[in-house]
Amino acid sequence: MSTNTFSKEAEKRLIDFFNHAIAPEDMAKVIRQVNYTLALSVMKEQETPPNGIESNFYWLNELAEILNPYLEAE
Template identity: 50%
Template sequence: MTTENLSDETETRLKDFFNNSIDCKEMAKMIREVNNALSLCVMRGCETIES
């Protein structure tokens, strides 16, 4: 785990991003979609290796 601190600019940008431009429901939907896509890629990779 890293102990480095973020720069002030980075911290400000992250706060602005999460506080102003993201709808919680849309973010949850995006996370589920990405998780689904990654899971499918991993499963397909395992099938290719095993066969």
């Protein structure tokens, strides 16, 4: 399990960003759309995806889930 490695300044800036710039639900939607578009373009361009690309898609989806849980089982 990882620990929080953000500085206090980075934490403050992230909190300010999500409190004033964009709603977490909207950011999660954008992340999911970008992730989908990236996945489609990688699949169209390459027969075999580059090493590590799966984990990149996974972590983008995890970030979206943190911002707006959508896939949680009820």
